[in-house]
Amino acid sequence: MSELVLTDVGKAFGGPPVLDGVNLTVPAGSLTAVLGPSGCGKTTLLRLVAGFDDPDTGTITLGGRTVAGRGRPVRPQRRQVGYVAQEGALFPHLDVAANITFGLPRDQRRQGARTTELMALVGLEPELAGRLPSELSGGQQQRVALARALGPRPELVLLDEPFSALDAGLRGQTRAAVAAALRAAGATAVLVTHDQDEALSMADQLAVLRDGVVAQVGTPQAVYHSPVDAFTATFVGDAMLLRCTVTGRRASTDVLGVLDLDGPARDGAALAVVRPEHLEVLSAQTDREPAGFDAQVGWVDFYGHDAVVHLVLAGTDTSLRARARSTELPAPGDHVRVRVDAPVACIAV
Ligand SMILES: Nc1ncnc2c1ncn2[C@@H]1O[C@H](COP(=O)(O)OP(=O)(O)OP(=O)(O)O)[C@@H](O)[C@H]1O
Numbered sequence: 001m002s003e004l005v006l007t008d009v010g011k012a013f014g015g016p017p018v019l020d021g022v023n024l025t026v027p028a029g030s031l032t033a034v035l036g037p038s039g040c041g042k043t044t045l046l047r048l049v050a051g052f053d054d055p056d057t058g059t060i061t062l063g064g065r066t067v068a069g070r071g072r073p074v075r076p077q078r079r080q081v082g083y084v085a086q087e088g089a090l091f092p093h094l095d096v097a098a099n100i101t102f103g104l105p106r107d108q109r110r111q112g113a114r115t116t117e118l119m120a121l122v123g124l125e126p127e128l129a130g131r132l133p134s135e136l137s138g139g140q141q142q143r144v145a146l147a148r149a150l151g152p153r154p155e156l157v158l159l160d161e162p163f164s165a166l167d168a169g170l171r172g173q174t175r176a177a178v179a180a181a182l183r184a185a186g187a188t189a190v191l192v193t194h195d196q197d198e199a200l201s202m203a204d205q206l207a208v209l210r211d212g213v214v215a216q217v218g219t220p221q222a223v224y225h226s227p228v229d230a231f232t233a234t235f236v237g238d239a240m241l242l243r244c245t246v247t248g249r250r251a252s253t254d255v256l257g258v259l260d261l262d263g264p265a266r267d268g269a270a271l272a273v274v275r276p277e278h279l280e281v282l283s284a285q286t287d288r289e290p291a292g293f294d295a296q297v298g299w300v301d302f303y304g305h306d307a308v309v310h311l312v313l314a315g316t317d318t319s320l321r322a323r324a325r326s327t328e329l330p331a332p333g334d335h336v337r338v339r340v341d342a343p344v345a346c347i348a349v
Pocket of ligand 1 (some may be wrong): 013018036038040041042043044045194
């Protein structure tokens with residue numbers, strides 16, 4: 001396993017740059033998720049690392065070896081990089097074992113032991129070895145694709161939206177199996193996705209890409225709790241950005257009173273990052289001390305494990321979203337009270 005370092009990497013295809021000075025370090029043995037909206041350059045970044053395209057500027061090093069950017073680029077097959085595409089791209093006429101064996105060095109192809117070991121690593125039952133890809137579920141196919149990519153013990157595994165074709169139930173299971181297999185193999189991995197749940201739940205490190213520029217890099221927790229700008233705050237998780245004035249560790253908002261901040265911030269104008277889970281919805285008839293602000297329920301999105309209550313603050317046109325337990329839900333039209341019951345982050349403006 002090896003560290004991957006991109007320094008000032010740029011790429012254009014005849015028009016404005018698709019990647020514009022990307023700096024990113026992926027520590028050895030860790031999984032970095034590159035998260036960004038469609039068209040922001042995620043696949044281009046993977047293709048440059050794999051060697052399918054060359055960067056216009058900057059360098060890419062893998063395990064301390066420069067593979068692109070200085071002198072002649074190292075050819076893809078010599079980079080020791082495994083690639084898992086959106087839809088595994090398995091050979092349809094080869095069975096599972098033959099698909100996995102295909103990625104192995106010639107001297108290991110006849111030894112069944114490595115294939116058995118790889119199937120176990122990605123959580124595939126041994127009896128699936130003789131099946132064709134068309135006889136597997138989408139999640140099983142992606143596990144075969146990962147086993148094939150891990151076979152030659154690559155320095156780095158690249159995963160390009162590998163779960164996007166799977167339905168919700170299968171996606172969760174396959175994500176967990178793939179994350180466990182990558183950890184067990186000690187692989188350095190880059191996962192490209194536009195799915196924030198996937199990025200937050202799987203990654204050791206999250207890099208948010210916007211218009212070809214890395215907007216923020218950090219642990220999923222750091223990016224979620226301390227976004228650096230309005231784009232990151234609203235792209236990674238749901239957030240309402242409220243105008244406020246910061247003084248010390250408190251933010252005075254126009255619409256929800258004075259909020260506690262979850263960290264130090266510069267005094268002056270800012271945006272408070274209020275997430276739905278920071279808001280508490282109280283019954284208007286509560287016998288507790290009246291707290292919070294009057295609001296009316298517009299509608300409720302029910303998700304089973306919880307729900308999101310859409311509200312409008314009384315006397316304003318401010319819309320809010322509050323996460324609530326699915327067992328205690330108000331109804332559309334109800335008058336309620338709402339308050340922020342947790343410290344929030346803020347972004348200087
Ligand atoms: N070979 C190419 N020639 C011309 N333009 C390209 C080429 N490859 C990518 N692009 C353009 O570069 C931009 C970024 O594409 P890329 O596929 O990297 O985005 P992405 O973030 O992976 O998007 P998605 O999430 O939709 O797959 C797009 O505008 C795309 O049209």
